[in-house]
Amino acid sequence: MDALLKPSLYTPAATLLGGRCACGHVFYPMQTHGCEVCGRHGGDLQPMTLSGRGTLLSSTVVHLHADKARPAPFSIGKIALEEGPVVRTLLVDPAPSIAPGTAMKATLVPVEDGKRDLRFAPER
Template structure:
């Protein structure tokens, strides 16, 4: 596990670290319809429109199932080196999100694989920690 107390997070309003050291996703759950939304906000539920205190903060474990993935070989951004793998992950908490995988290549990946979040240093020197997902061994 990475020592996160000395390295800043790239997006501290989107994810953080639980007391056990595991990464968590900062989401919100609607008290009226139970929809889980990301990123966390209080403006209004995307499903039913409830707002304010009806939207409770929830920290979701950064673990789930690989739904789809694509290996990226050309990218216009300067903040990430190619190749890299983008994926859709269905978190155990029900949320579907897109994220970058820790393996740089898709070799051996299979839809349905278990993934867990990990905090890794970005591709540039001095870059903050980014949440990426890696296959669970075993």
């Protein structure tokens, strides 16, 4: 199995490494600096694996990136994860036309250096 580009953010099964506060707030990615709802920190914030499933809120195609080394076009989307957090993330390429409200699922795709990185695609 290929190595992950960002192993602190997701697993080889394309689940997401988030967290949950003692108050019940779920967040992504995992951090212990402080809950954005109640302010608890440290041990009150525990790791929680998120399903990688969610609903597309909006998406767009980026045709020109400020970093000239970054190949364009590519697609980004705003996804409400089923556990609650809303993430802005890369979508699978080539960019399909996806309607808001579409059920989405995280997947791993090959990227540079033989590694795999996270993208979201319509759930089939």
